[in-house]
Amino acid sequence: MESPLDVALNGVPHSSLSVLNRALHYGDGLFESLRVVQGQPIALALHLKRLRRGAELLQFSEEAISPLPIELDRFCQGRETGILKVILTRSAEQRGYRIPDKSDNQRVLFWYPDHTLSKEQYDEGVSVCRCRTLLPNQGPIAAVKSLNRLPQVMARSEWRDEAIYEGLMFNERYDVVEGTQSNLFLIVEEKVLTPNVDNYGIAGLMRERVMTQLQQWRVPLSVVTLQESDLLRATSMFLTNSLIGILPVRQYLQQRFSSHCLVQKLQSHFHPHMALPWRA
Amino acid sequence: MESPLDVALNGVPHSSLSVLNRALHYGDGLFESLRVVQGQPIALALHLKRLRRGAELLQFSEEAISPLPIELDRFCQGRETGILKVILTRSAEQRGYRIPDKSDNQRVLFWYPDHTLSKEQYDEGVSVCRCRTLLPNQGPIAAVKSLNRLPQVMARSEWRDEAIYEGLMFNERYDVVEGTQSNLFLIVEEKVLTPNVDNYGIAGLMRERVMTQLQQWRVPLSVVTLQESDLLRATSMFLTNSLIGILPVRQYLQQRFSSHCLVQKLQSHFHPHMALPWRA
Known part of the structure; x- marks a missing residue:
């Protein structure tokens, strides 16, 4: 299925994800939904702070999150008003619940049109x-x-x-x-x-x-x-x-x-x- | 990341999944893990029965599951002993928790090597x-x-x-x-x-x-x-x-x-x- 949205995976436009992604297997990951007005995410610092807190609980490494501010900035540039969804997750080759020592971190950014409340x-x-x-x-x-x-x-x-x-x-x-x-x-x-x-x-x-x-x-x-x-x-x-x-x-x-x-x-x-x- | 495993998506070898997949967003889906001996899944009928019961609760359509027995049969042909994981999920273009009326069902089959208990x-x-x-x-x-x-x-x-x-x-x-x-x-x-x-x-x-x-x-x-x-x-x-x-x-x-x-x-x-x- 082609994506009708703009999506970036680790900063690069993408419409698919590895089947080894642990969100697919366990829902192992986090999300944030932000309102963007004229390219500016509202209360971005608060959202990043909460994402960081969640990442700590789920034992993501610091490097899983650190590229996010720059990736978000690039992703939102030139956009109008709409909704930005951020998903933070990871892939791993081995089977099983155990959080892997080494994983392939995945930051997925989605752009959706504004919602339609009157x-x-x-x-x-x-x-x-x-x-x-x-x-x-x-x-x-x-x-x-x-x-x-x-x-x-x-x-x-x-x-x-x-x-x-x-x-x-x-x-x-x-x-x-x-x-x-x-x-x-x-x-x-x-x-x-x-x-x-x-x-x-x-x-x-x-x-x-x-x-x-x-x-x-x-x-x-x-x-x-x-x-x-x-x-x-x-x-x-x-x-x-x-x-x-x-x-x-x-x-x-x-x-x-x-x-x-x-x-x-x-x-x-x-x-x-x-x-x-x-x-x- | 390249997959080291064999994976089939709706019966076709595949290593990636749409970013619109609702497992990625919500963990909206089901799984089964089966032991396969000389290409034969053990207790397959029981696994399919439980998957069907789960699919009913999560409001998957009958057509989401019905191709599975044939796909499983083809996927396991010629294999030795190992582990088969089945994931049933769906993609949808719209944002939000609501289970979509129309969705793109995704049956993902994974082949893993046998576990290593002595x-x-x-x-x-x-x-x-x-x-x-x-x-x-x-x-x-x-x-x-x-x-x-x-x-x-x-x-x-x-x-x-x-x-x-x-x-x-x-x-x-x-x-x-x-x-x-x-x-x-x-x-x-x-x-x-x-x-x-x-x-x-x-x-x-x-x-x-x-x-x-x-x-x-x-x-x-x-x-x-x-x-x-x-x-x-x-x-x-x-x-x-x-x-x-x-x-x-x-x-x-x-x-x-x-x-x-x-x-x-x-x-x-x-x-x-x-x-x-x-x-x-």
Whole structure:
């Protein structure tokens, strides 16, 4: 199959990968998805920092990552606005789970067209469903953006209704953790709550940036264990990730949420730099 | 990197794979490892049955699997004894977790040289360690041989001592579940016990064949929840999988296990057909 995208492997345009790649065999690798605006990746330093942390856990060598800043810079040059995906993985000749002493590191960069959320969705919010697939307790692996994404794949396969943008995922204690591809924030009695993601979910970079900004604005904020009943008593809800920015939720199950000035304030703060819609 | 192995992609010799492959992005796919003796895959029907069950869960189409028996037959023709790995995965142009309506199915067959356990190891047993990496509760996904294998990769990276053959993995309740690449059996007071693997581990085909055989021989057998204290009161222990057959354990931590005539009986029953060593 020909690739319709631009792809670079270790800095060189490429559309294929060795069959010895350990991502193919074990999902042994990491990824980051970045928003690129006029050739500039947004929050690149934060993404590289998280990738480095993951690489350490998965025992990639320093030289596996060090060429990445230059390769990314070259790959993004001259591009407009879109989505950059980085995959870090490795190949090895020997069979078996053991992380090889010597491996052939593979940095794969993908260029995708911009996603297609409308200004109306950013103003009015999107619909969200409940996923039955539970997030497994993955301990330290949960915190890194690994290529083991089957729980998300299974959760995303639970709905086909195009009117639903995202599904919320729970752990085995039925705590809500995150969306399949986004982090979750609630506003309950003028206080902002976001689920504790430890051992189950990704502490997203947009989540982190939002939390830092709320603290600067002195908005009451807590990272807490949340259950579905908490969702149903929220007045507002919004989703975050590095690609969508701040996206309000209009509806979860039968529950409707109102728009909140704080969501608009966050959009006004972050979206201009991300070339995303916001209500002026 | 050139492949040192024989590899076929959808029946055609190949050493590379599309970068759009969803195994690379999400670990979205399945695998089977088979022992091949003089060109004949052992227990092929059981492997295909399990692959089919996994393919159903991951929503592969029937046509993704149906060419496999013929492709396998051609691939194995004229080969000696060795290891066959089958990977079933798919490519798709669109970004995102959602399982695509239309995808480019990819069956990848790998030929590896036979593994190198000695007759002495089959007679005297191997050493086994305890892994700190816990097996996550993956619900129904745990039962299929998916390409999400990071827990096993992390567990296998915990030891480098070549004298240790396998590591035992526990779940978050500290029940012992399986080895990184094998199932576990204990003999406690002349009764055979094997851990319940539901939601955490693979119910291996060799495990299933051993259980069936023990029942035919009217040997008392139970599938139970086991903790480390149970391991330490066992008189004998052995590991199974489709590649190693029946492999006795000589030592776990400071505990030593004696050989048991039942292990030799199982080896004598299964190993001749698998071209593996056994004590006559």
